[in-house]
């Protein structure tokens with residue numbers, strides 16, 4: 680079992696950060712939010728993920744539809760690497776021979792952004808200036824979208840997020856756990872759990 684005991688409310692139009700040492704299950708939990716873990720053979724989940732009251736794991740729910748609403752931002756965002764993100768989004772339409780007016784194409788590209796954006800270490804390969812540009816973008820995005828971000832960078836979590844979940848792992852081979860989930864200010868100034876305090880003050884991890 681990779682991770683257990685995760686219970687949280689992710690606020691709409693806010694940024695939620697997952698922090699914690701390597702292997703504690705941050706990415707795994709993130710991937711369960713749009714059923715991405717299902718692309719790994721044998722991986723399964725117990726429990727519920729409710730989006731506007733609808734369980735994403737209910738029997739009649741199509742995972743492809745889930746991923747249209749809850750999208751994953753990858754470090755390498757374009758499947759066709761020589762094309763822009765816009766061209767990547769429009770590639771399917773073009774391949775089907777459809778002709779679009781430029782304004783319709785713009786609308787299609789903009790509307791293809793899902794309601795919830797999951798970001799797994801989006802800045803880990805970036806220099807500090809590009810990192811700040813992405814952080815500014817995240818702030819803009821949260822006016823319209825719900826953002827969940829996994830980051831190893833605690834300063835980044837403190838800068839960009841409204842809520843923070845701290846995950847920890849008792850030892851190799853043990854499942855990770857959500858230790859504390861609260862307002863980011865609280866987690867970084869006055870956490871309730873000793874483990875959180877030790878982690879944010881750099882005493883382990």
Ligand SMILES: Nc1ncnc2c1ncn2[C@@H]1O[C@H](COP(=O)(O)OP(=O)(O)OP(=O)(O)O)[C@@H](O)[C@H]1O
Nearest residue numbers: 681682699700701702703704705706707708719855
């Ligand atoms: N594809 C996989 N197959 C088997 N086990 C996996 C797989 N992906 C992750 N795990 C295991 O799940 C546990 C949690 O890993 P996960 O990547 O979610 O942690 P993390 O907190 O995101 O770590 P990191 O900060 O290093 O990215 C680890 O024990 C890991 O070995």
